[in-house]
Amino acid sequence: MLLLTVIVGLAIWMGYDIYQARALNAMLEKNLTQRLDAQAKEQRLRFDSYVKSFNPSTKLYASNSNLHKYLRDVDWEGSDFEVVKYENIPSWMPNLSSLRRFVLPRYAMLLDSDGKVREMYHDKGSEPPDGLINLTSLEHELSDGQGYMMILDGNPYLVTSEFIKNDYKEACLLIASPVDEEFLQASQGATNNKGVIALLREGEDKILVSDNEKIVPAGKTLASLDGEYLQAGEGFFSSGSSEIIVRFVSLISTKEIKKQKDAILLKDRQLRAVTAITFVIAFGFVMYWITLRIQKLSKKVADFSNKMHMPQPELHHKDELLELEGRFDLLAQAVQLETQTLEYETSHDLLTGLPNRKLLYNRLRLEVSAYGANGGSFVLMLCDLNHFKKVNDTLGHHAGDLVLKQASERLKLSLRKDDTVARLGGDEFSLLLVKTSIKEAELIARKITDTFNSPFSIENDIVKVGISIGVVEYPQHGKNADALMRGADVAMYHAKHNQTGYAIYNASMKNAVKVPKKS
Known part of the structure; x- marks a missing residue:
């Protein structure tokens, strides 16, 4: 009986195996296709994000203090000059570790007010093409403040520039990189995705560049790859006002697909x-x-x-x-108790116990929604401690932490029960005052500045740390959370710049003082 049971069981299993193999094969075909489409979409998004990162990185490098100091000291007088070339990172660029955090350019050039290249950094053994050094004024204009993709010597290049104006001289920082195999590999980062990505010009079947030139070299046509590769994620891509429009294509080997499918079966x-x-x-x-x-x-x-x-x-x-x-x-x-603890930690600052930026934004959006529907006004303040960096530098970060804790307590004592005090990060705080007019807020701001004029007792040291406050009122100064935050930020830096303790936002402040860009 046991033997018969075994035989019948094995027969049933073999019949079911044939059915299951066919059903699983069909399901894998569908799932693999969907997965490949999703993978191709991710690759294209990573490429798009990498290209778009060049412009903000150029803006960041152009605001580098080393660059402005260099421009102040360098002498560019005279029309008879030789371009200064560097194969190592020059002093007017951020250091290598900082560059790797953002974009490590293949070429970086400093141009004078006439658009002439004065100084140039390039990879060792990687001289830039003449067309890159001698860009036209129109090409300079198109690359200003955005990524500009162009063809030089038959190869695509990504160029972005940022004009620099200061009290010493006008200049322009230009960052460029060839869109080549190395560029495409860098755009994908450290991923385990299998396959090849390639770029083609609009209306052409010939590959401009791929991230694996050994397998899919430049110049090969898509038609010649039919049967060997499955094409996925095809779509057009352009950056800024680019000279060219390129097609982005992901290529997956059909052998690899069959190998994966057979292994799963x-x-x-x-x-x-x-x-x-x-x-x-x-x-x-x-x-x-x-x-x-x-x-x-x-x-x-x-x-x-x-x-x-x-x-x-x-x-x-x-x-x-x-x-x-x-x-x-x-x-x-x-686990539920631990989860509640984690949820609290994600919405509060661990050092001071105050709500953090995320929780403040949530409450601010709720107030905008509520007051937008029912009318009324409320006030948002941004606060920044004065001379806090000096405390950290002289007494250490432990003393700085104690100052932040005491500062948070002083802010809480200055407000009402329904108001919110939040720490946004570093030495920056925010206050959300509900059902408050601008006149009432001004009294509160004076009270806070008076409180912070009193010295802080940090263990055995007495520290003087003032405060600068920017004040905005809803809806007078903004009708959404982002507008209110921007206005308060401008007013805060106006107060810090003019050493007034606090400042109420008005539109004229935008050009009166330069607000530092937050990276």
Whole structure:
């Protein structure tokens, strides 16, 4: 009887295996296609993000203090000059570690007010093409403040520039990189995606560049790759007001797809064979095995809880399932408590216990929505401690932390119960005053500045740390959270610049003082 059961079971398993293989094959075909489309979309988004990162990086490099100091000291007088070339990072660029955090350019050039290249950095052994050095005024204009993709010597290049104006001289920082194999690899970062990405000009079938020139070299046509590669994620891409429009294509080897599919089918077949044989052999011991596993699982739950500092009491149940259920209930309660703690930590500043930027923005948006529907006004303040960096530099970060804690307490004592004090980061705080007019806010701002004029007692040291406050009122100074934050930021830096303690925002402040860009 047992033998007959085994034979019938194996026959059923073999018939089911044929059916399952066909069904699984169809499902894998569909899932692999969807996965490849999703992978191609991610690759295209990464490429788009990488290209767009060049412009803000150029703006950041152009605001570098080393560059402005260099421009102040360098002498560019005279029309007879030679371009100064560097193969190592020049002093007017950020250091290598900073560049790697943003964009490490292949070429960086300093141009004078006439658009002539004065100084140039390039990779070792990688001289720039003449067309890049001698860009036209129109090309300079098109690259200003945006990524500009152009063809030089038959190859695509990404160029972006930023004009620099200061009290010493006018100049322009130009960043450029060839869109080549190295560029495409850098745009994808450290990923495990298999396949090749390639760029083609609009209306052409010939590949401009790919991220694997050995497999798919430049000049090869898409038509010649039919049957060898599956094309996915095809779409047009342009950057700024680019000279060219390129097609972005992801290519996946059909051999790789078949290999993955066969491996999954083989693994599934092996797994089901082992499962069938194990089931036939172990059927007589199933109840014993289940009971043993439940006991082991209960022990693992208890051990895991103890390891995670969630100790469980001793449970004595003759019913193993009831004991396991009890232990899972205790573990779920402990996990829920831990989750609540984590949720609190993600919305509050751990040093001061104040709401953080995320929670402030949520409350600010709620207030905008509520007051927009019902009318009325409220006030937002941004505060920045004066001379805080000096405290960190002279007394250390521990003393700085103590100042921040005391500052948060002073701010809380200056406000009402329904108001919100938040720490945005560093030495920057924000105050949200509900049902408050600008006149009432001005009194509160004076009270706060007076409070901060009193010195701080930091262990054995007395520290003087003032405060600068920017004040905006809803809806007078902004009708959404972002506008209010920007206005308060401008007013705060106006107060800091003019040493007035606090300032109420008005539109004329935008050009009166330059607000530092937050990276």
